[in-house]
Amino acid sequence: MRRGLMAWDPAEVPASALADRLARLRAELAREGVDVFVAYTNIARGGSVWWLTGFTPYWNEGLLYAPAQGEMVFATALSKRVAEWISSVMPAGEVTTTPRPSAFIGEHIARDGAKRIGVLELDDFPAGHAQAILAASPGVELVDVTQAFARVRGEADAVERLLLTKADALAQAACGAVxxxxxxxxxxxAPAESVARLGGAEECFTLVACDLSASGAFVRTDSMGPLGDTYAARVSLAYKGAWTRHVRSFARDAGVQQSFDAAHAVLMDxxxxxxxxxxxxxxxxxxxxGEVVNWVAEQPRGSYPLAPVANMAQSAAGLSTAAPFVLDVELKIQGRRWIGARMIGL
Amino acid sequence: MSKEALAARTAALKEAMTRENVEILVLFGNNWHADHLRYATDFGIQEGQGIALVREDGSITLILDDPAECERARCETVCETIFAPALVQEAKRQLSRAGNHNIAAAPYHLLPYGLLHGEKDLRVADGAKIVEHLLMTKMEVEIAAVRKAAALADQGYAIFRQAARPGRKDYELVAEMESFFRAHGVPENFMIVGVGGQEVRGMAPPGGKILKKGDMVTTELTPCFDGYYAQICRTLVVGEPSEAQRQAFAVYLEAMEAGIATVRAGVTAADVAKAENDVFRKYGLGEYVTSEYTRVRGHGMGLFPDQKPAILEDVKITLQAGMTLIVHPNTYHPAVGYLVLGDSLVVREGGHELLCGTKRELFSVPLQ
Structure with a gap:
C-alpha cells in the first residue's frame, strides 16, 4: 500500500524518456508480429506499468493498453476523483475510470482492429480480466510477450539510473539510521522507516533478521522479537517507483562488528x-x-519491481548487463552468518 | 496470531468446504489482496504472489514465487511452504498430482489465467461462497485482533496530531506514522491524506504539500494487528477552525452518529448509508453524497482493509453479528473542501460495539 511521497517531477522523469521506452517496446513487439500491448498492474506488480507511464497504483489495480500508435490508456476501477489525481502524477497515458477496466480495454482493442494482443506475463494475468478482454474483442489471440518486454526493459536509461541512485542513497541512509x-x-x-520516508520514499519495507545465529530469514515487525548477538536490517524501498534494497549486518561484540563492517566495505566497493x-x-x-555461502542478483522482471535473476547455484544468464542490479551476499565470517545487499552498477 | 485462532479459522474453512462439496480450495494472494491467503495460512505476503492449496483434510500447501518471502513464511507459518519461481505451473502440477477433485478457487476474478487455461484446462469453480462469508463475519478471536488494531489506530492518530504542524510536508507526517507503527509491531497501514481547503476534493498519497495556517488536514489511518485492519478517519485544522469549518464538521458528526446508531444485526448496508445521507440531504447537501463526490459511506474491514459490505444506499447486504465496519460519511463540502470522520465498530445483535476511542471533534493544532 503506497503511502509515501507520490509526485511527478518532470525534471526527474521527462515525458520524452517514457515516449522513448514505449517506442522501443513497440518496435520489439512489431518484430514479434504483435499488434498491441496489454499489461496488468497492482501494488505488488507495478514494475512494468511504472516503467512505461511513471505511475504505480497506491491501491487497487489497473490495466495499461498500448495501441500500435497513439496514446496509451490506463483503465482502473478507482473513482473519478482518484483518476484525476492519477493524471496529475502519471506523465504518460490517458486515465480512464470504469467499473470494468478489462472490458473497456477489450472494446478499445476491437475498435483498433488488433488481432494479436501481446500480454505481459499471460500465465499470471488475472483470468477475469483476460476473459473480459476476449469477450469484448472476439477473434483476437492473446500472446505472451514477457520475453520481448524483458529484452527492452533490460536496458536502464539515464532517467532510471538517476532515480535508482536516489533510491540507493535513501536505502543506505535508512540502514545507517537503525x-x-x-x-x-x-x-x-523503526528509525530506518522514518529516514526512508522523510527522504521521500514512496514505499518502504523494513525487515529484520533478529538473530543471525539462528536464521537468516528477514521478518516483518509483527514477527520480530529481541535481537540476538548478531542481526541484520533489510530495507527495500521505492523512490518515485524505482526500487532497491540494502542490507547491513550488525553485532553486539565490537570485534565482530569490525569484521562485519569490513565485509560491508567490500560490498560497497x-x-x-x-x-x-x-x-x-x-x-x-x-x-x-569469509566464506561465500550464497549470492543472489535481483533486477526488475516484468511486472515485479525486483526479482531474482541469478544466484550462486545457477548461471547469470538472466542478468542484464545493461542495467544495475541488487547483489545480495551471504557469508560465513569466523563461523558467523553475515548478510549484505546493495545496488551495483549505478 | 495464536495457534488456537488459526485452528479456528482452519476449522471454519474445512466446514465451509464440506458444505459446498469442495475437496481442494485454491486461494490466491499478493500484497494488495492478501486476505484469502492469510485466512488459510496466516502468512502476510509482501512481495511476489502466492497460492495456497487447502485440502479437505485441513492440510495446506503454500506456494510462493519469491525466495525471501518463502524463507519468511517458513518462520511465520506452520503449513508446508514451497518456493516456485513459476508459481502457476507449480500450482497446476500440485493440482494435477492430486487427481480429479472438486476444486474451487478465490478470489476467482484474480486467479492467474495460466491456472485455468493451458494444454489441459482445469475445472475450477468460484470459491466465493466458501470464503466471502468467513472474511466478512468474524469469530470473537478475530474481533479481538480488530479491537487491538483499532486501539493502534487511536494511538496513531494522536501521533498524527502531534506531527501536523505548519511548515511540515504531508509525507513527513506519514514518516512519523510509519515509524510509530513499525515500533509497535504494525507491518502494514493503509493511509491517505488531504491538505488544503475548498480546492481539495479527496484524499490521496502525499504529494509534498506544505501545511499552512487554515488548512484542513484529513487522513484515514488503517493499521493492522495479526493481519486484521481497523480504520479511523479524522480531520484537523492548522490553527483555529473557521466558523464555516465548524459548521461543516457538525453535519459530518451528525451523519456519522446517525449511521452508527443504525448499525445492528439485521439492517442492511443501505440502511446505514441512508441514515448518513439523510443528514446531508436535510442540510441541502444531497448532491455531495453521490459518486461524483464520494466513493462509499463506510465499508467492511478485516484481513482486507476495504472489504464487503460497501456502505452504500444500493447495497442490500444484511449486516450480521461479527461483521466489522467503519462508518464514515467522508465527502466534499462545498464551503470548506473534503472532510472526513469515521469510527470502526463491530456489528452486534442488538446494536454495535464501538472500537475507536478518539474524540469525535474537529481537531485544531497549534501554529507554533
Whole structure:
C-alpha cells in the first residue's frame, strides 16, 4: 500500500524518456508480429506499468493498453476523483475510470482492429480480466510477450539510473539510521522507516533478521522479537517507483562488528572486472572477508519491481548487463552468518 | 496470531468446504489482496504472489514465487511452504498430482489465467461462497485482533496530531506514522491524506504539500494487528477552525452518529448509508453524497482493509453479528473542501460495539 511521497517531477522523469521506452517496446513487439500491448498492474506488480507511464497504483489495480500508435490508456476501477489525481502524477497515458477496466480495454482493442494482443506475463494475468478482454474483442489471440518486454526493459536509461541512485542513497541512509543500542528488533528498525520516508520514499519495507545465529530469514515487525548477538536490517524501498534494497549486518561484540563492517566495505566497493563472471567476481571480492555461502542478483522482471535473476547455484544468464542490479551476499565470517545487499552498477 | 485462532479459522474453512462439496480450495494472494491467503495460512505476503492449496483434510500447501518471502513464511507459518519461481505451473502440477477433485478457487476474478487455461484446462469453480462469508463475519478471536488494531489506530492518530504542524510536508507526517507503527509491531497501514481547503476534493498519497495556517488536514489511518485492519478517519485544522469549518464538521458528526446508531444485526448496508445521507440531504447537501463526490459511506474491514459490505444506499447486504465496519460519511463540502470522520465498530445483535476511542471533534493544532 503506497503511502509515501507520490509526485511527478518532470525534471526527474521527462515525458520524452517514457515516449522513448514505449517506442522501443513497440518496435520489439512489431518484430514479434504483435499488434498491441496489454499489461496488468497492482501494488505488488507495478514494475512494468511504472516503467512505461511513471505511475504505480497506491491501491487497487489497473490495466495499461498500448495501441500500435497513439496514446496509451490506463483503465482502473478507482473513482473519478482518484483518476484525476492519477493524471496529475502519471506523465504518460490517458486515465480512464470504469467499473470494468478489462472490458473497456477489450472494446478499445476491437475498435483498433488488433488481432494479436501481446500480454505481459499471460500465465499470471488475472483470468477475469483476460476473459473480459476476449469477450469484448472476439477473434483476437492473446500472446505472451514477457520475453520481448524483458529484452527492452533490460536496458536502464539515464532517467532510471538517476532515480535508482536516489533510491540507493535513501536505502543506505535508512540502514545507517537503525538504533543499534536497541534490544528489540522493532525499536532497532523503526528509525530506518522514518529516514526512508522523510527522504521521500514512496514505499518502504523494513525487515529484520533478529538473530543471525539462528536464521537468516528477514521478518516483518509483527514477527520480530529481541535481537540476538548478531542481526541484520533489510530495507527495500521505492523512490518515485524505482526500487532497491540494502542490507547491513550488525553485532553486539565490537570485534565482530569490525569484521562485519569490513565485509560491508567490500560490498560497497564491489565491481566486476572486464569480462569477469559475476560469480567469480563475488568469490574474488569477498575472499579475504569469509566464506561465500550464497549470492543472489535481483533486477526488475516484468511486472515485479525486483526479482531474482541469478544466484550462486545457477548461471547469470538472466542478468542484464545493461542495467544495475541488487547483489545480495551471504557469508560465513569466523563461523558467523553475515548478510549484505546493495545496488551495483549505478 | 495464536495457534488456537488459526485452528479456528482452519476449522471454519474445512466446514465451509464440506458444505459446498469442495475437496481442494485454491486461494490466491499478493500484497494488495492478501486476505484469502492469510485466512488459510496466516502468512502476510509482501512481495511476489502466492497460492495456497487447502485440502479437505485441513492440510495446506503454500506456494510462493519469491525466495525471501518463502524463507519468511517458513518462520511465520506452520503449513508446508514451497518456493516456485513459476508459481502457476507449480500450482497446476500440485493440482494435477492430486487427481480429479472438486476444486474451487478465490478470489476467482484474480486467479492467474495460466491456472485455468493451458494444454489441459482445469475445472475450477468460484470459491466465493466458501470464503466471502468467513472474511466478512468474524469469530470473537478475530474481533479481538480488530479491537487491538483499532486501539493502534487511536494511538496513531494522536501521533498524527502531534506531527501536523505548519511548515511540515504531508509525507513527513506519514514518516512519523510509519515509524510509530513499525515500533509497535504494525507491518502494514493503509493511509491517505488531504491538505488544503475548498480546492481539495479527496484524499490521496502525499504529494509534498506544505501545511499552512487554515488548512484542513484529513487522513484515514488503517493499521493492522495479526493481519486484521481497523480504520479511523479524522480531520484537523492548522490553527483555529473557521466558523464555516465548524459548521461543516457538525453535519459530518451528525451523519456519522446517525449511521452508527443504525448499525445492528439485521439492517442492511443501505440502511446505514441512508441514515448518513439523510443528514446531508436535510442540510441541502444531497448532491455531495453521490459518486461524483464520494466513493462509499463506510465499508467492511478485516484481513482486507476495504472489504464487503460497501456502505452504500444500493447495497442490500444484511449486516450480521461479527461483521466489522467503519462508518464514515467522508465527502466534499462545498464551503470548506473534503472532510472526513469515521469510527470502526463491530456489528452486534442488538446494536454495535464501538472500537475507536478518539474524540469525535474537529481537531485544531497549534501554529507554533
Amino acid at each position: 538504533d543499534v543500542a536497541s534490544l528489540h528488533a522493532r525499536d532497532f528498525i 564491489f565491481a566486476q572486472q572486464p569480462g569477469e563472471a559475476l560469480g567469480a567476481a563475488v568469490l574474488r571480492a569477498f575472499a579475504s572477508s
